[in-house]
Amino acid sequence: MPQQEYDVLIVGSGASGGTAAYTLTKRGLKCVMVEAGPLVDFEKAREFKPVYELPYRGFGRPGRLPHVFQANEFNANQWVDEKEVPYTHAPNQPYNWVRVRMVGGKSNFWARMSFRLSDYEFKAKDHDGYGENWPISHADLSPYYDRIEPIFRVSGRKEGLKQLPDGIFVADESPDTEAIQRVARSGKEYGMTVTKIRRSLGNGMLASSRNLLLPEAIATGNLTLVPNCVAREISVDRNTGKVNGLHIVERHSRREMHVRAKVVVVAASCLESTRLMLNSKIANSSGVLGRYLMDQFYIGNSVVALVPEAKNGKARRNMIGGAGYIPRFANLNKGQEAGKKYIRGCAFDFSTGGTPDAKFFPAWGKELDDLLVAARGAGVSATAMGDVLPRYENRVQIDKSVADTYGIPVLNFECKYSENELEMAKDSVATLAEVWRKAGFEVIHTNDKPLPPGYSIHELGTCRMGTNPKTSVLNAYNQSHDIANLFVVDGSSFVTAGTQNPTMTICALAMRASEYLAEKFARREI
Amino acid sequence: MKRRRFFQSALAAPAAGNLLAQQSGPAGSELPKLEISPAEAVGEYTPRFFSAGQFASLARLAEVLMPGPEGGVGAPEAKAAEFLDFLLSQSLPERQQLYLKGLDALNAEARRKQHQSFATVSLEQANALLEPLRKPWSYEPPADLMTRFLQAAKADVRTATINSREFNAGQSAGSRRPAGIGLYWKAIE
Numbered sequence: 226m227p228q229q230e231y232d233v234l235i236v237g238s239g240a241s242g243g244t245a246a247y248t249l250t251k252r253g254l255k256c257v258m259v260e261a262g263p264l265v266d267f268e269k270a271r272e273f274k275p276v277y278e279l280p281y282r283g284f285g286r287p288g289r290l291p292h293v294f295q296a297n298e299f300n301a302n303q304w305v306d307e308k309e310v311p312y313t314h315a316p317n318q319p320y321n322w323v324r325v326r327m328v329g330g331k332s333n334f335w336a337r338m339s340f341r342l343s344d345y346e347f348k349a350k351d352h353d354g355y356g357e358n359w360p361i362s363h364a365d366l367s368p369y370y371d372r373i374e375p376i377f378r379v380s381g382r383k384e385g386l387k388q389l390p391d392g393i394f395v396a397d398e399s400p401d402t403e404a405i406q407r408v409a410r411s412g413k414e415y416g417m418t419v420t421k422i423r424r425s426l427g428n429g430m431l432a433s434s435r436n437l438l439l440p441e442a443i444a445t446g447n448l449t450l451v452p453n454c455v456a457r458e459i460s461v462d463r464n465t466g467k468v469n470g471l472h473i474v475e476r477h478s479r480r481e482m483h484v485r486a487k488v489v490v491v492a493a494s495c496l497e498s499t500r501l502m503l504n505s506k507i508a509n510s511s512g513v514l515g516r517y518l519m520d521q522f523y524i525g526n527s528v529v530a531l532v533p534e535a536k537n538g539k540a541r542r543n544m545i546g547g548a549g550y551i552p553r554f555a556n557l558n559k560g561q562e563a564g565k566k567y568i569r570g571c572a573f574d575f576s577t578g579g580t581p582d583a584k585f586f587p588a589w590g591k592e593l594d595d596l597l598v599a600a601r602g603a604g605v606s607a608t609a610m611g612d613v614l615p616r617y618e619n620r621v622q623i624d625k626s627v628a629d630t631y632g633i634p635v636l637n638f639e640c641k642y643s644e645n646e647l648e649m650a651k652d653s654v655a656t657l658a659e660v661w662r663k664a665g666f667e668v669i670h671t672n673d674k675p676l677p678p679g680y681s682i683h684e685l686g687t688c689r690m691g692t693n694p695k696t697s698v699l700n701a702y703n704q705s706h707d708i709a710n711l712f713v714v715d716g717s718s719f720v721t722a723g724t725q726n727p728t729m730t731i732c733a734l735a736m737r738a739s740e741y742l743a744e745k746f747a748r749r750e751i
Numbered sequence: 752m753k754r755r756r757f758f759q760s761a762l763a764a765p766a767a768g769n770l771l772a773q774q775s776g777p778a779g780s781e782l783p784k785l786e787i788s789p790a791e792a793v794g795e796y797t798p799r800f801f802s803a804g805q806f807a808s809l810a811r812l813a814e815v816l817m818p819g820p821e822g823g824v825g826a827p828e829a830k831a832a833e834f835l836d837f838l839l840s841q842s843l844p845e846r847q848q849l850y851l852k853g854l855d856a857l858n859a860e861a862r863r864k865q866h867q868s869f870a871t872v873s874l875e876q877a878n879a880l881l882e883p884l885r886k887p888w889s890y891e892p893p894a895d896l897m898t899r900f901l902q903a904a905k906a907d908v909r910t911a912t913i914n915s916r917e918f919n920a921g922q923s924a925g926s927r928r929p930a931g932i933g934l935y936w937k938a939i940e
Contacts, residue, residue, distance in 0.1 A: 263939060274935040275919060278789075282834060282914040284907075287842040299933035327939070477940075524890075584888045584906055589816045589881060672890045 231257040231449070232746065234471055234486035236456050236501065239330025240728050241715035241735040242492035243434025243442070244373070248739035249490075250447035254746060257484060259454040259473055261493075262326030267430070274299070292321045294680060303327075303334065310629040313637045320638035321679035322496065328452050329435030330494060331682065332728070337425040337432050338574070339379040340725035341370050341390045345553065345569075346612075349721045353560030353568045356615050359720040360692045360701035363390055369733035377432050379729070381423035389420065389552040389725070397421045404532050404545040404577040404605060407664040415656055416554040422574060423550070425728075451484075453477060455631050456497075459489055459505040459711070467710045468507070474631045488710045488742060488751055492735065495716040496621055499687040500636050502713070503623050508705040514698050515622050517615040517686040518638075519722040522646050522675035527573070527609040527654045529581050530666035535603035545603065546578035553612070553724045555653065567645045571611035571653035572724035579604040585670045605666055607657055611649045611675070612724050613642065615686055619678075640678045650675055683727055688717035703738035710751045714738045791916065796833045800840035800847075805854045807870035809835065812857065813908045815877040829915035831908050838911070846903075853900025860897070 233249055235242050238260040249256050276283040276298070285298040293304050305324035314320050325331045345352060347359040347366075367390070374393040381394035401409070401419070409419035425432035442448040453476040460483065462469045470485040491498045499515055502508050535545045555570035556562050581604040586596045624637035654673035661668055691697025694706035703718050705711040714735040716727050745751045798806045810832040819825025826832065839850050854869075857880065861869040865876045872880065883898040884905060892899045912918055 265939060270937055270939065271934050272937070273932050275932050276914045277916040277919050279914075279935070281838065282911055284838055284910065284914075287838065287846070291843075297933075299935050302936040302938050583909055584902065587885045587887060589884055589905055590818055590878075591820075594820070670887065674890050676890075 228483075228485055230485040230487065231255050232486065233257075233488045233490055233742070234259070234484055235490045235492055236471065237261075237330060237491070237493035237497070237715070238328045238434060238439065238450070238452075239325075239492065239494055239715075240332040240335075240434050240438075241494075241731050242490070243329070243332065243438030244732045244735035245490050245492055245712075245714055245739045246442040246448050247376075247438040248736050249743055250442040250445040252740070252743035252747075253445075253447065254743060255447050256442070257449045257451060257486065259456060259471065259484065260326075260328050260330075260450070260452045261455045261476065261497075262328065262330075262452060263476075264328040264450075264452045292319070292679075293323050294321060294676065295323060295682070310635070311627060312635050313624045313627055315639070318639065318641050319677040320640050321677050322636075322638070322684070323679065323682045324494070324497070328439070328450070329431075329433045332433040333431060333435055335432075335682075335728060336726070337377075337427070338726035339374065339377060339381075339392075339423045339425045339729045341392055342366075342723050342725055342727075342730050343388050343390050345388050345557070346721045346723035346725075349569070353556065355560075355568055357689075357691060357696065357720055360690050360697075365701075366730070366733050366737065369736045370729060373729060373732040373736060376437055377425035377729070377732075378427060379423055379425050380421070382421040384418065384420045386418060386420070386552060388557055392423070392729075394423070395426060399547070400543070401549070402543050402546045402577065404535075404664075404666075405547060405549045407666075408549060408551075408575070408660065411663040412551065412554075412660045415660055416557065417551050417660060418554070419549045419551055421550065422548050454482075455633070456493060456501050457481070457504070457631065457633055459491075459501065459507060461505075461507060461708075466708065468708055474633075476631075479631065488712070488746065490739070490742070491711070491713045492715050495684045496636060496687065498713055498715055498717045499621060500623070502688065503621075504634055508698055508707045508711055508713075510707050511695055511698055513617075513689065513696060515687050516617050516620045517689055517720075518619040518621060518640050518678075518684065519613045519615050519686040519719065520678060520683045521610040521681045521722055521724060521726075522613055522642060522650060522678070523681035524609040524650060524654065524672055524675055526582075526585075526606055526670065527650075527672050528575075528605075528607045528658050528661060528668060529585050529670040530605045530661050530668045531581070531600055531603045532577070532605060533603075533665065533667055535578075536599050538601065540578075540602060545605075548574065548576040550574045551607075551657070554656075555649070565652065566648040567652070569612040569614070569645070569649065570724060571609055571649050573607045573609055573653075573657055575605060575607035577605045578602055579606060581606065581669065605661065609650060609653055609657075609675075610681060610724050610726075611646055611653065613678075613722050614645050615689070615721055616643060621687055638679075642675055642678060646675065683716070683722070685716045685719040685722050685727060688713050689720050690718045691720065702741040703734060704741070712738055712742055789916070796830070796837060798833060798836040800836045801851075801854065804858065804868060804870070805851065806832065806836060808854050808858050808861075808868060809850075809904075811870045811872070811877065812854075812904060813912075815874060815881065816905050816908045817912050824912070824915075824918045824921040826908050826912045828921070829912040829917045831911040831915070834911045834915070835907055838907075849896075849900055849903060852896060853904070856897055856900070 232254040235258040290296040350358045383391040454473040457472040551573040553570035619640040651673045690699045813826035817826040
C-alpha cells in the first residue's frame, strides 16, 4: 500500500501545534501530528501520596534534574529526563532548559497566565531604537487573540492600559482586598498599575491543547495524532527545494520511519523547533537560525513582606488575600527615561495572604516557630519577570559531539543576561520594595539577582520573524523565507520577548499563520 | 500510650498509597488485600556518610534548629539527622563537601569557643555558635562557609522533619503544619 501523503505535517502537540491543528483541520486540510511523548492518561498516571511516603521525603533524588528548579519529588517524572535528551553549555553559563514530552506538551502544566503583547513589544525599535520591530503590530494579531482567549476562557478585568491590551475576558469582578488596594495606591507615583491576574480558566482540570484544541481537531476527522515519535530531520525534495516530510524515530522501538506531507508546520516548542531545523540544515540562508535567544528573567520572591495589621491572626475580612499583576511600568513615555540605566521594563505578579518561607526569618528553634506563627497569613510576595533583550550573541547551536538517546545531536547554549537586564532587575526590585514600604508593609527580604536564563520556561526567539530575509528566518506569517512550504509557529518566531507570559501570543500567531497557510494551500500557492 | 510507642504504632500503620494501588480483577477473582508496613517501621538506619563525630554534631545541630515542642515531634523524633546522612550519601559532591566542611568548621568553632565538640554544647552555647544565621538569607549563597552551611542545614533539617512520617503522625505544635499530600506522577513508560 503506498504511503499516504498528508496535506500538513505538524511537529509537536502543545499550545502552538494544537492551535495549528485546530485551525487547519477546520479548514478541511488533512493533517498528521507527531508528538515525541506519549498520550498520558492523567487518571492513571497520577495518584495522591503523602510526602512522607516518597523515598526522599520530598527532596527528590539528588542530581536527577539539575536544571529543572521547578521539579520536586512529586512531579519529577513529568519532565524530560536530562540524561535521555541532554544539552550542553559552558560551566559558567548555565541555561535551565525545562521540557515536557507528552501530548499537550507544556500546556498541560503552565501557570495559565494569559496576556497580550502590546506595540511596546511589537514596535519596540520604534520606541527605543534597539533591535528590530516585529513585521506585525498588535492590530494585526488582535483578531486572533480575540478568538484564542474565549477558547482558553481567559479571566480578567478590562483596564485600558496601552502596555497590556485588554482581551475578550470572562469578567473577573472580584473585589481587590485592602492589601492589593494599598499597593495600587502607593505605586501610582511610580507609574505602576495593579491589574487582576489574567488567567486561562480552561475547562475541567486543564487549560491545555490536550483538552481545548486537539479534541476539536480530531472531531473533524482530519487529524491523525501520532504520539511517541521523535522528530529527527525534516526531509527536502532535492528537485524542488521544498520540504516533503519528516524522518521520525519511534520512541519505544527506536525504529526509524518517514512521514510524507505537502507542508510542514514546526511547533515542537521554541528550542526543539530550532534544533530540528538546524539538524535538518534548512531555512538558514540568513545565518540567524539559533540566534537572538531570549526569555523573561525571573526572580521568585523578589520582594517578600508582611502586612503588620494582619500579623498574629488579626486580619480582618478583605484585609488581605488574592493576587495582583503589575504590568511594565518603566520607560513607557520614552525609550529610556531619566534616571534609568536600562531600556524596556519589568513586570511583577504578587500574591497576598500566604506565610513566607522559614528561610526569610533570621532565626531558628522556638524563636523561628514563634515568628512563623505571627506571620501566618500575613505575607506578601512578588515574582519579577523582566524583558530580556534580543542579542545576537545569545544563541543555540548543534553540539555534534553529543547525541541524545535517539542518536540526534543535541543543542549547545551560549546565553547570559546583559547589563540591561541586571540593571532592570536591580531598579525594579528596589522600586517595588519602596512602594510596599510606602504601603505600610514590613519588607523582610529583597532579591534582585535573576535565576539562570531559561528558568521562566519562556524561551523565545532563535527563529525570528522579519521583513528582511537576510536578518530573519520567517516572514510575517511564520513562513520560512527560504522554503515556502515550511512554517514555524511557536515561540521561536518572537522578535522581542516582552514581560508578558507568551502562550496567548504563541497561539494567536499559530492561528494566524495556519489561516494564511490554508488560504495559500487552497489557491495552490504553496 | 507512651510517646515512643505512639510513634512506633504510627510507623507501623499501613501506607495508604500502597493499599490504593491494589488492582481489582474480574468479580470473584480479586486478590486479597495484604496489610504492609514501610521498611522504616521495622528497620533502623545506620549512619554511614558522616563520621561518628560529624554525625553527633549534625544530630545536635538538628535538635537545636528544630527542637520538638513539648510532647511533639522535632528533628530528633523525626530522625532528621539520620535521613540527612542518607540524603547526603547520594548528593552531588559540592553538597557533600558543604556539609563535611561545614560540620568540621562548626566543631572547630565549638572547640575554640566552648572547648568541646558541638555535639555536647548546651542550648545557650549552641545558640551563640549559630549567630551566623542572623544574617539575612539571599539567593546567592553567602561567601563564608559557616553561614552557607548553616543556612543549608536550617532548610534541610526543617524539610526532613516536616516531611517525615513521624511528624505527620504527631503534628501537634501550633506553628507547624503537617506535610502535604501531593499529586504524584508515576514513571512514564
